[in-house]
Amino acid sequence: MKVEMKNNLFSERVLGIEMSGIRKFFQKAKPGSINLGIGQPDFPTPEHIKIAGIKAIEDNLTGYTFNTGVPELREAISAKFKRENGLVYSPDQIIVTGGAGEALHIAMESLVDNGDRVLYPDPGFVSYRECAVLAGGIPGGIPVDESLHIKTEVCKEMLDGAKVMVLNSPANPTGAVEDRETIRDLVEYADDAGVTVISDEVYEHFIYDKEHTSAALFGDNVVTINAASKTFSMTGWRIGFVAAEQELIDQMIKVHQYCLTCATSISQYAALAGYTGTNECVHEMKSEYAARRDLLYNGLKDLGFEFPKPEGAFYMFVPMETEMQYKILDAGVVIIPGDAFGKNAVDYARFSYAASRDDITEALKRIESII
Ligand SMILES: Cc1ncc(COP(=O)(O)O)c(C=O)c1O
Missing domain, CATH: 3.90.1150.10 (Aspartate Aminotransferase, domain 1)
Structure with missing residues (x-):
């Protein structure tokens, strides 16, 4: 109808x-x-991840977990941040979510008020604009140049008066990877402008001729989003995570609690095998x-x-x-x-x-x- x-x-x-x-x-x-x-x-x-999921079922690890996720997984993600990204996030600063998609949603809901301007790459992943609008924000697409990288000078101008800026490197749909200096420049500029950066790093492991740079290396006002989805080919298991300053985590956990309660227990144990196993x-x-x-x-x-x-x-x-x-x-x-x-x-x-x-x-x- x-x-x-x-x-x-x-x-x-x-x-x-x-x-x-x-x-x-x-x-x-x-x-x-x-x-x-x-x-x-x-x-x-991968087989070791599937086996861990099966074992979780057999061990009856099928009830609710803590809202933030099982402690062992948050510890493993905290260790992963140190090892792979050079970032220090304690397990308490991490929420395990239903994929990066939910992480993005709870971040926007916690940061954006009606009428706040939210910047995101355009072309960019489909959820950025829509999550911003759902949270009451006014969307603003950051253009890319012919090389498909963010137009940094235009982006800086747009930052004035904005509330949130999403960065996504490596990027969907362009495949562009921003270099370290660009990320540093944008994060520092956002910090000066009082804009919170949401850095979506779900493709971090799939970079061919460059290095990955995490935005949170260059400022505290950065929310890092990532997921097991692409890294371990686990899209259907729905495991992602978000890491941020404690005050923001304390807000995001409320949205997560009333939306999902916790990420799927079985999938959390499977992802644990991913983050503690060999790469x-x-x-x-x-x-x-x-x-x-x-x-x-x-x-x-x-x-x-x-x-x-x-x-x-x-x-x-x-x-x-x-x-x-x-x-x-x-x-x-x-x-x-x-x-x-x-x-x-x-x-x-x-x-x-x-x-x-x-x-x-x-x-x-x-x-x-x-x-
Ligand atoms: C850039 C980007 N961020 C987030 C997501 C969502 O990931 P997840 O499946 O973990 O929710 C995707 C999925 O395609 C994506 O391309």
């Missing part, structure tokens, strides 16, 4: 957001299409992504597409007109139009290489057939 939107049934906040444009494009795909639209790893969850599985996934990146990048370049080589995540953001995007879809290859990721990238399409090399090769053949 179609609901008349002009009544008073629904909140303006929820009417102000839309279903993700990603889903809309998927619905247009022909049967037998190759899916280069997907934003999740195609690897199975060998992550390295293997990364080297496979790197090979796929080269295959897809070189293939598209050979077909005449010009674009910067992505530095991280598992996406390629390719300039092309809408007509070409539909031709590719018609040829049986699902890609995602740039306008699903904001207003600034209409003439782009996102290709995901979280797909097998065979699928990438076949997709390139299909694209070649229409060029």
